[in-house]
Amino acid sequence: MFTDKNLPNVSRRALLTGGLATGFLLAFHLPLRAAANEPEQKDTTDGRFAPNAFIRIDETGRTVLMMPQVEMGQGVYTSIAMILAEELDADWAKVEVQHAPPNDKLYANPVFGLQATGGSTSIRAWWKPLRAAGASARAMLVQAAAAQWQVDPASCTASKGEVVHAASSRKIGYGELALAAQGQTPPKDVAVKDPKDFVIIGQPLKRLDTPDKVNGKVVYGIDAILPNMKIAVIANCPVFGGKVGKVDDTGAMKVAGVRKIVVLEDTVAVIGDHTWAAQKGLEALKIEWNEGPNAKISTKDIWQDLRAASEKDGAIAKSVGDIAKGLASGDRFEASFELPFLAHASMEPINATVHVRPDACEIWTGTQIMTRVQAEAAKAAGVPVDKVIVNQHLLGGGFGRKLEPDMVVAAVKIAKQVDYPVKVIWTREEDIQHDVYRPVYRDQVTATLVDGKVSAWKYKIAGSAVIARWLPPAFQKGIDIDAVDAAADMPYDFPNFQVEYVRAEPPAVPTGFWRGVGPNNNVFAFECAMDELARKAGKDPVEFRRAHLTKNPRALAVLNLVAEKSGWGERLPPRVGRGVCVQPSFASYLATVVEAEIDDIGEIVLRRITSVIDTGIAVNPDTVKAQIEGGLIFGLTAALYGEITIDKGRVQQSNFHDYRMMRINETPKIEVIVVKSGEAPGGIGEAGVNAGPPALRNAIYAATGVALRRLPIDRKLLAAGRKA
Template identity: 85%
Template sequence: MNAHNSVSRRALLTGGLATGFLLAFHLPLRAAVNEPVQPPDATEGKFAPNAFIRIDETGRTVLMMPQVEMGQGTYTSISAVLAEELDADWSKVEVQHAPPNDKLYGNPTFGLQVTGNSNSIRAWWTPLRKAGATARAMLVQAAAAQWGVEPASCTASKGEVAHEASGRKLAYGALALAAQGQTPPKDVALKDPKDFVIIGQPLKRLDTPDKVNGKAVYGIDAILPGMKFATVAACPVFGGKVGKVDDSAAVKLPGVRKVVVLDDMVAVIGDHMWAAKKGLEALKIEWNEGPNAAITTKDVWDDLRKASQKDGAVAKSDGDIAKALASGDKFEAAYELPFLAHASMEPINATVHVKSDSCEIWTGTQIMTRVQSEAAKAAGLAVDKVIVNNHLLGGGFGRKLEPDMVIAAVKIAKQVDYPVKVVWTREEDIQHDVYRPVYRDQITASLVDGKVAGWKYKVAGSAVLARWLPPAFQKGIDIDAIDAAVDAPYDFANFHVEYVRAEPLSVPTGFWRGVGPNNNVFAVECAMDELARKAGKDPIEFRKSMLTKNPRMLAVLNQVAEKSGWGQPLPPRVGRGVCVQPSFASFIATVVEAEIDDIGEIVLRRITSVVDTGIAVNPDTVKAQIEGGLIFGLTAALYGEITIDKGRVQQSNFHDYRMMRINETPKIEVIVVKSGEAPGGIGEAGVNAGPPALRNAILAATGVALRRLPIDRKLLAAGKKA
């Protein structure tokens, strides 16, 4: 039997819903924050073959950029793809943030102008190349027409068209206006990858210099004439409302301008952030806490564990799972992951100026058009009366896929006639996040002749897509929640995956870096190590025996075993753990080496990761993203948990929601495999690799099979003799 009750996540993410046409760029990113966004039809005097490309007579090339840069290196990689096919002069191209417009700038995967799911290069790979190549062909045609020669006799390189036979050359700027009148070719030839001169080279990040010298403009940096500052206090209980507010002391403080009371939030506007903050502290607020004031973490887990006992919607079923589980050596386990906050270094913020007939916003967001439409509702204006100026993001991790911070800022700014920058404190940010869901994954498997004969997997947790993108939630299946579960890399002849939607009591949930594979890679790879032990096999050899139909995964696993020194002797209470994963169309094998002392403290000694992400547009970015993702994921494994008491988040800042520190970070070696396959995603993959590899290293070192995160050091101390 082969039953698929829902479109697979992979099918959705590879079946583009829109197409685009782009050009290459350089990255100054230093536009004045109050400069109006250039409209897509501002093409006078320029070569503008589509909504993305502007080349003027000086050769200056501008791209209206639909994807956002939040530290993942997207702008540099996209510029490389575009410059490659355009044969552009890299020094003469720039980028501007595209205005919100799903029709013109929608991500080909989703049909929305959104950045996420590690798909900026995956989604735009073909459209970007076609855009650059088509624009180049039009410039060549213009030069050939001027010279009276055949286009095929001309070549392009570094922003010039040349006719070798006559020795003539024309720069793109000189051809810009003539190229505008050319008919775009329908089927332009793309370069053979062997001819790439930019793609595949270790490129320096174009955004680094301005981030180092302080010129980079983030959303929080927006400064407008006459602007005031505001900060907020939302009801500490999920779903609670504002009761009474005594602002008598606050309004007397120097610099305090106004107290704004919303349904579930109070804001203080001041001449500067300090005045706003002190004014907020001086308020006396009574909250109507509502029905969620007694909810605790235990209630959430009790509810999820109960829900997980139900039958789920079948996402995939191959073979005869009941028969397979009835034979062989049976294994059962459940794995649990907690709520997590995003804790981006740039706290959520938005600067807004609301007038009677318009609203303008300065922020950093992963989803511009949704910000625009939701701001329009909050302002009571038509969508076309709302301008959104997007900026660099100081971290997104999925948090800035939500428009809530902008909606609140618009409601606050409506109360005054001047621009207001609204900034959440770190405490408000962490305690009013949209959290990574709690998940419970149950696995039942059977072993026959040292291999998995049957594999039954059930995911229970939030359906984020049901709220965020309802058309993607079909027949009870959240395709994000089962990602990396339905496409596990192993040869399981009898394979069954179910999904149980279980929304946590009152706690808002959303996407978090690594999304669905967060829980599934952890559960699958932890179970595989336990099954290897049950079968009496080495964990890598056990996996290799079931990767015969997955040569790319098998290749990276073989290489990571060699590079990590797998099998070499280790001191007592030191172990190596492995994880393999096919996340985001990339193939990654990771080994973590860790030491666990007698009181359960963990020292990370070494991490080795081998990555096959197809054509690596910028190998340096691939390495950096794997390194950063590993640190991000291991931070969560070691320390990350949001807990609830009396309807309130208990954590508030980095003292009790810890980050991994520099001295805790081990040597990380990332090996990028040279590949001719289409690029995969890389920005989130490392996040999913670290936690299971660490957990499996702990199992190897201590014999303790942890089945939930974050790591419980008391269990490791108790099992010190194991």
């Protein structure tokens, strides 16, 4: 999705600091004072210090920090709270966090211009605004204390939730200052801390959400329970775009506990007193589907169309030097790299609980896109947006799937048919077979070598334009800025360089963002190509990359360190190889080495993974490590097993038996080294996802000589020893 860049000709720095000059994103504004009618969840500003949209301090010193981003396992609530608490000089022991309500004016992600969590933007986008919010609030508290003591505010300091006047040995807690501080005029241009003075940021603090997840107190969206609530399970038309034909509910209504059958355009829901009744009722239904024209679509057809489209000229996303001249001489290399559809398969299946009343609608769910859910629910319920309440929950995984509002819209339509709350739960089969899938991509690389270095690099990406659907104003001049993200921002220096994009939408199959977003395909293609070019040039893969990183010191530094830490160059047994990947993703720099063994029948054993990450200032180093580890496992799972296939307009995979996850016994030792840096924070939630597949592929290449160019890994090719 919208990762580090924006529209062509607008710098990433301009995007993250000032928004887009083209005007399609809302400008981010940090309110100086919370509006009197600011919406909050079961909260009020009465009797508290509420200097802005993010901070609430009551008379006891209890400090509530409002979270503009959602927690879906990435540790963002803790890291955002650390940023605010650092500049506020809060007492960390008294800090609590609370979901922010849906409100684009107050909580819009500065990158997207709306309240959305994704693209590894949570920390890098909010770094400056949240620091400013915390520093401004601290200054107001200091002013209040200074006024009470009748001293110069400059003579006061703050620490751990107290203002201190050292000259008179006086101190006062934030709680005691709450009411007085509320009357202070917010100062202008308050200086934020020098990083050398950080006492919270940079510490490996324990996550705030972990205890309740361990003891079972946490309430995910699927756990919501309301008085008189019923449960609904659904059956969506198995064919993309198909509709409901006839429904015989005779058997279903005989099942004890079944309350109602709801028939929508392409969905049938059974509402019951409990999940078992609803599920058994659904099994007893007899449904005839009008499958429509998409019942003939197959994976073979989709790939045939994509390959044909990829041969067309694309819109130029970036051009340096003279690509035609560069490709006219030298040792030529050409390759195409293909990635399949992928499902999200979050551990928490799709769900939403909804209560629709004649004049209002209330929702309990976990979503990455609160305001869009609110707006779409209002349309479905037929009520004004301000009559829709969205109760946010922690997400049991999101990975981009919950950037879509479809599950909530369906739940609202079902709940409209009854007068009690309904929890709508998708089975794992419905979840996987009615996902919004990671697109299929075909990336073509044409390059030439002169004197052992790349002289020209032409890179063409063909695939869905997710941005064109999800954020239409960002799709300009035929370029999906997400699909070409890491391709246009490669770490290497090539004198002649061109990136093209061909929009190619698969018939009927809905596509969306998947963890790792655009760099998924980019990093795989260019890092696999770099390994093949290194061999063609007769160079070691690490040395070959070093020669092209002379103008990128951060990328070169992580490459050098990962080579050292992974034992690069040390002898290995037969059919064991090391593969390397270097990438700038989400304003972070990551170098990864995977060590893998491939047996004679093509089975793969992961022996060791080493990653070095330069993410700028690491707000919480422990979270950075955890996210790289989790991302690597997520990406390697896709490389080893991940593929969604279509036959007769239907997704063939249905559950974890045929859409496999990587298992604990398959996971090797993972070492993550976090580089100490003074640069602004980058994103880390998705970087590891993109590192694993090419590093593994390159390890296989080193061990067997088989140059795989398509995922998931074809073990038959490895067993046969043939090149893809």
